[in-house]
Amino acid sequence: MARSSLAPSLVALALLVGCSAPVPAETSVTLSSERGLVDATVRFLGPVRRGENALVAELSAASPGAEPRLAAVSAFMVTHNHEAHAGSISETDAGFEASELDLFMTGRWQLELELRVAGEPDLLSLPVDVP
Amino acid sequence: MKRWPCLAASWLLLLLAPVARACPCSDDAGSGLALTREDELAAAALVMTTRSAYGVFDAQGNYRKSDSDETETAQELLLRAALRWPRRLEWLAELGYASYRLHAGQVSQEQRGVGDLIVRARYQLLDESMPHEPLPLPAVAASMLLRAPLGLASVGAAHGFGSGGAQLGLGAWELGIGLDAARSLSGALGVLVAGELGYRFEDHTLGRARQLGLRAEGLLGLRASPLDWLSGLVAVRARSSGDATFSGRRLPGTGERLVSVVVGASVDDTASGLRSSLTLSLDPPWSGLSAGSSAQVALGVAVGWSFDRSD
Numbered sequence: 001m002a003r004s005s006l007a008p009s010l011v012a013l014a015l016l017v018g019c020s021a022p023v024p025a026e027t028s029v030t031l032s033s034e035r036g037l038v039d040a041t042v043r044f045l046g047p048v049r050r051g052e053n054a055l056v057a058e059l060s061a062a063s064p065g066a067e068p069r070l071a072a073v074s075a076f077m078v079t080h081n082h083e084a085h086a087g088s089i090s091e092t093d094a095g096f097e098a099s100e101l102d103l104f105m106t107g108r109w110q111l112e113l114e115l116r117v118a119g120e121p122d123l124l125s126l127p128v129d130v131p
Numbered sequence: 132m133k134r135w136p137c138l139a140a141s142w143l144l145l146l147l148a149p150v151a152r153a154c155p156c157s158d159d160a161g162s163g164l165a166l167t168r169e170d171e172l173a174a175a176a177l178v179m180t181t182r183s184a185y186g187v188f189d190a191q192g193n194y195r196k197s198d199s200d201e202t203e204t205a206q207e208l209l210l211r212a213a214l215r216w217p218r219r220l221e222w223l224a225e226l227g228y229a230s231y232r233l234h235a236g237q238v239s240q241e242q243r244g245v246g247d248l249i250v251r252a253r254y255q256l257l258d259e260s261m262p263h264e265p266l267p268l269p270a271v272a273a274s275m276l277l278r279a280p281l282g283l284a285s286v287g288a289a290h291g292f293g294s295g296g297a298q299l300g301l302g303a304w305e306l307g308i309g310l311d312a313a314r315s316l317s318g319a320l321g322v323l324v325a326g327e328l329g330y331r332f333e334d335h336t337l338g339r340a341r342q343l344g345l346r347a348e349g350l351l352g353l354r355a356s357p358l359d360w361l362s363g364l365v366a367v368r369a370r371s372s373g374d375a376t377f378s379g380r381r382l383p384g385t386g387e388r389l390v391s392v393v394v395g396a397s398v399d400d401t402a403s404g405l406r407s408s409l410t411l412s413l414d415p416p417w418s419g420l421s422a423g424s425s426a427q428v429a430l431g432v433a434v435g436w437s438f439d440r441s442d
Binding site: 104 | 187189192193201235237238341343377380383384385386387
């Protein structure tokens with residue numbers, strides 16, 4: 001009987017342990033905003049690391065003539081209740097640069113870029129892995 | 132003469148309830164086995180646990196030792212009280228208090244407060260068959276769990292908990308079901324198998340709609356009782372939770388997986404009702420074994436009392 005209890009338990013344990021790992025998040029990615037108002041290329045400046053990070057967001061509006069702006073950058077580790085915010089956002093020739101983003105814990109964070117385009121809010125969301 | 136070494140060992144170890152006989156990981160939801168035996172009416176226990184993280188697993192399961200500027204520690208008190216009424220049904224309530232500290236680079240936090248209230252009902256479905264019976268059935272029990280988010284995490288004032296901060300609350304209601312089985316291999320040896328599934332309801336701990344993934348937990352243990360009053364347990368526990376949903380979006384890679392090895396010893400003086408236990412839990416630092424979680428070592432010391440049934 002012990003064997004008959006052990007076998008399914010070991011199988012279950014193996015399934016738990018062996019479940020597939022998520023695909024590593026890219027550190028340079030092109031994507032569209034949630035409402036489709038903005039296309040963006042988001043690129044981390046240097047390898048992502050535990051601690052302060054910086055990124056550049058090149059934004060282009062889907063509607064001609066509109067000028068999208070990066071209003072805020074936040075990061076969440078939703079399972080652990082972690083939250084972090086970029087301390088500085090500036091406009092450069094390469095795009096909007098967000099810096100002083102302290103991803104202080106190893107693991108997967110969800111990055112959220114709050115946008116404004118023609119007075120309308122929009123959002124970009126992407127994962128980032130901190131090694 | 133026969134009793135004093137038992138009592139002395141009880142006080143010497145400062146230990147608790149049926150933890151080694153059951154599940155030593157008594158400070159977490161999941162794989163919760165009984166606190167009372169079937170011949171007991173009630174039991175209460177106080178569990179003191181100190182835990183410290185020594186590493187972390189990333190989303191892909193790669194292990195990294197903690198850097199010198201990273202510390203995550205917690206000291207916890209957990210009060211457990213159980214009533215067995217009727218005889219085959221145990222009602223168990225748990226409420227904890229924890230002091231949690233996280234230091235990671237420029238971030239430094241310290242939080243103290245109560246954890247979530249967990250209420251569990253466990254019904255003994257099947258008794259272990261006698262050795263002479265042709266079909267060697269194990270003892271089987273089914274349980275239901277309800278977690279009420281009373282902890283500090285649920286009030287929205289504690290953003291930034293590390294993975295060990297679960298002792299201060301999950302921030303969400305949880306409903307779980309479990310099944311456990313135990314079977315003697317010989318007079319002194321027995322095997323335990325337990326599993327539990329937990330559904331977490333949507334919460335707003337981070338200010339927006341969040342739903343933690345389904346929790347699955349399994350435990351496989353080997354129990355040895357060399358003496359009537361002394362038992363030991365070696366167990367492997369695997370815990371997994373699915374990806375979380377945030378603002379209506381499922382976030383791949385936010386699930387967790389953690390495998391722990393647990394060893395414990397328990398002393399049980401049936402005459403006085405005093406029980407005590409000592410438990411050590413370690414999350415093996417092997418890449419691929421766990422993911423999305425910190426690797427911790429935890430030492431738990433517990434003391435408890437039980438009350439026999441009068442009938």
